Amino acid sequence: xxxDGLFTHAMVTELHENLLNGRITKIHQPYQNELILTIRANxxxxxxxxxxxxxxxxxxxxRIPYVNPAVPxxxxxxxxxxxxxxxxxxxxxxxxxxxxHLTITTRNELGDAEQLTLIIEIMARHSNVILVDQQTSRxxxxxxxxxxxxxxxxxxxxxxxxxEPPKQDKLDPFTPNTDYLxxxxxxxxxxxLAKQLQQHYQGxxxxxxxxxxxxxxxxxxxxxxxxxxxxxFDDPQPTLLTLKNNKTMFAAGNYSAFGTKTRQFxxxxxxxxxxxxxxAQRERxxxxxxxxxxxxxNDLKKNRKKFKKLQQTLAxxxxxxxxxxxxxILTTYLYEVxxxxxxxxxxxxxxxxxxxxxxxxNQLSPSRNAQKYFSRYQKQKNAVIYVGEQLKLTQAEIDYLxxxxxxxxxxxxxxxxxxxxxxxxxxxxxxxxxxxxQRSSRKxxxxxxxxxxxxxxxxxxxxxxxxxxxxxxxxxxxxYWLHTQKIPGSHVIIHAEHPSEQTLTEAAxxxxxxxxxxxxxxxxxxxxxxxxxxxxxGAKPGFVIYEGQKTLYVSPNxxxxxxxxxxx
Numbered sequence: 001x002x003x004d005g006l007f008t009h010a011m012v013t014e015l016h017e018n019l020l021n022g023r024i025t026k027i028h029q030p031y032q033n034e035l036i037l038t039i040r041a042n043x044x045x046x047x048x049x050x051x052x053x054x055x056x057x058x059x060x061x062x063r064i065p066y067v068n069p070a071v072p073x074x075x076x077x078x079x080x081x082x083x084x085x086x087x088x089x090x091x092x093x094x095x096x097x098x099x100x101h102l103t104i105t106t107r108n109e110l111g112d113a114e115q116l117t118l119i120i121e122i123m124a125r126h127s128n129v130i131l132v133d134q135q136t137s138r139x140x141x142x143x144x145x146x147x148x149x150x151x152x153x154x155x156x157x158x159x160x161x162x163x164e165p166p167k168q169d170k171l172d173p174f175t176p177n178t179d180y181l182x183x184x185x186x187x188x189x190x191x192x193l194a195k196q197l198q199q200h201y202q203g204x205x206x207x208x209x210x211x212x213x214x215x216x217x218x219x220x221x222x223x224x225x226x227x228x229x230x231x232x233f234d235d236p237q238p239t240l241l242t243l244k245n246n247k248t249m250f251a252a253g254n255y256s257a258f259g260t261k262t263r264q265f266x267x268x269x270x271x272x273x274x275x276x277x278x279x280a281q282r283e284r285x286x287x288x289x290x291x292x293x294x295x296x297x298n299d300l301k302k303n304r305k306k307f308k309k310l311q312q313t314l315a316x317x318x319x320x321x322x323x324x325x326x327x328x329i330l331t332t333y334l335y336e337v338x339x340x341x342x343x344x345x346x347x348x349x350x351x352x353x354x355x356x357x358x359x360x361x362n363q364l365s366p367s368r369n370a371q372k373y374f375s376r377y378q379k380q381k382n383a384v385i386y387v388g389e390q391l392k393l394t395q396a397e398i399d400y401l402x403x404x405x406x407x408x409x410x411x412x413x414x415x416x417x418x419x420x421x422x423x424x425x426x427x428x429x430x431x432x433x434x435x436x437x438q439r440s441s442r443k444x445x446x447x448x449x450x451x452x453x454x455x456x457x458x459x460x461x462x463x464x465x466x467x468x469x470x471x472x473x474x475x476x477x478x479x480y481w482l483h484t485q486k487i488p489g490s491h492v493i494i495h496a497e498h499p500s501e502q503t504l505t506e507a508a509x510x511x512x513x514x515x516x517x518x519x520x521x522x523x524x525x526x527x528x529x530x531x532x533x534x535x536x537x538g539a540k541p542g543f544v545i546y547e548g549q550k551t552l553y554v555s556p557n558x559x560x561x562x563x564x565x566x567x568x
Contacts, residue, residue: 001211001251003058003122005096005203007268009174010236010252011059012093012100014268018061019046024086024104029076030066031284031413033143035129037079039088050120050129052143055283056276057127059100059120061269064277067414078141082106082116082131089115095172096203098122099165103134116140121165132162170202173230180226184216193217207249207258214257238271239264250275288416289408295428296408300401307394314387320380325350326358327373330366337366399488400540406488406516407463414445415462422464422541447474447493450510450564452503457495458564460514464542467491468535471544477531480504482511485524485551489515491542493530505554506564513556525552 001007022041029035033052038045049062072080086106093100102118115134121127129143139160146156154163171177179200187193193216194209204212215229216222232253241249243259250271254261265271286293325348330337333346340362347353360369407419423429447459447466459474461467471481471491478497482504483489492511494503504527512523528549535544 001207001249001255002205003098004205004208005093005098006173006205006208006230006233007252008059008093008098008100008122008203009096010233011268012091013234014236015048015059015061016091018042019048019088020091022046022088024083024088027076027079027083028066028068029073029079029143030068032287033127034284035076035079035143036062036066037083041088050118052120052127052129053283054125054127057120057122057124058272058276059122060272061267062273063270064273065412065414067417075141075143079131082140083118086116094164096174096201097165097168098203119162123165128156130156130162137162168202171200173201173203180216181222184222188217190214190217207255211255211257236268237264238266238268240271240275248275284413285408285411285416288413289411289419292416292420292423292429293405293408295423296401296405299428300398300405303394303397303401307391307398310387310391310394314384314391317380317384317387320377320384323373323377323380326356327370327377329356330358330370330373334366334370337369339365396540396543400543402516403464403488403542409516410490410514410518411462418445418463418465426541449566450561451566452494452499452506452564454500454503456499456503458503458507458510459493459495460510461491461542462514464540467542471530471533472535475530477529479530480507480527481530481533481546482507482525482527484511484515484517485526487515487517487523489517491544505552506560508552508554509557509560510564512554513558513561515556518556521555522553523556525554526550527552 019039019041022039024037025040025045026038027035028038031053033054035050037048037050039048040046046061047063049058049060051058083104083106086104088102089105090103091100092103098121100120100122102120104116104118106114106116108114117132117134119128119130119132121130127144128146131140131142132138133140139156139158139162141158142156144156145158146154148155153166154160171179180197183193183196183200187196190210190213194206194213197212198204198206198209212229215225218225236252237254239251239253239255239261240263241251241255241259242262243249248262249255249258251258252268263274265274329346329348332349336346337344337360341360342362343357343359345355345357348356361372364372404419404423407415411419420429424431445462445466447461447470450458450460452458459470461470467490470493475481475493475495476497480494480496480499482492482494489511492507492514494507496503499507508525508527511525512518512520515523517523526546526549528546532548533544533546
């Protein structure tokens, strides 16, 4: 279902149970439109995500790792100023709208208690996170500034008075009413009833309205059906559904009108983490790696164009041997060539004395005409060698950039930092100018760890730095190395000298999944012992050569990858 008013109601119910009276201990803004508050409540730390992302806006507890910027944003610093150490005393949904208010009790600079309201408005591209002084309704800060030129109805700027989003002339379905009785009588068709429910009641997404209409059309007590459906969101059942088109959908209860239940979760937050992990991560990576993607794409385009031109140049140099042959025949029959001729036909003794027409310059002597052919031959012969070398170098450049592009597509936000550093070291990006050179305190990221069904450890490199470290330094010579055949992807190491066939297949699946061929039906994966791997001198990061490999053919399987991932 969509993150509509009903799902917001269910999420607020869950957050109220877990976070009420919790203390805010940490505040981070890891991504442009997302704020994470670490809240200490009920003896646990709860990372509360408030996302104003235009595509995936939401409020939830998240366990997905995130990477903080080296320097906190101004918004994060303002949130720390006002919210560090504060207590959450209320979590409230505004009617059945997608607006949640967190009432926060804190102390000002004078030590006096004051109440603030942290508001998240979950409204697609208009989503926002706003901190408001409850007494004055003055906005202290907002994650996305909205000026008068963008919204005439209300300003969302520090210092402005907070005005609620425009109210819809709709009824909160959780308030006692009997309007639904007339609606069901008037609209016996479920699709039409769903539209009417959306127009009449607040906070119903299209999917919720359709499920609601289906339940109201059941035989029996209509009032009981109405109350039963809404009661789902007071006691949610976090569910993942598989739809008829094989896509998935999250829901707070039984949305049987859309598909079959495939998985149950302990909390709505865990459900959203699972559902949004790939899509939201891709969105975050796009935000962090925008210039990287542009640079790599442009360089790939430039090198592919260069490769085509070199191929054409090479095709044009194929006549080199013909030039040499004409020079030799001219030299042999030089006595028959007269100055002023523009062409001559001579027997080709390399091909059974077949007549061969040779073009001449009437400005040159016979011997100079022969020398001209030898000179052109030598020039083209040298060009073949040069073009051949350039083709190899350009193809290597294309392979490297294609591999980087794949790594960005498969990267988690944490991996982007190292990919950026690599591209800077390789000269694709200009280093950022800094006043002082500071030693980086950031830890080098580690390859992702998995465990085969029999417990064997498997490591997967997520970028070239990890790949080189894993294959050339960490892995033992007797371990097994896997990689998709002639397809950009991760280095995979099985930390075992004699892995079982099942472990090899599972590791091959990981190699296929973390490659450019993730969406393919069948993927060839080479495997060989690490002792047969070597890195040529001067090779690009992540590039190795090997021999004596065997090949497995597997189908990438996300469910298997999830099974092999160690549970926290």
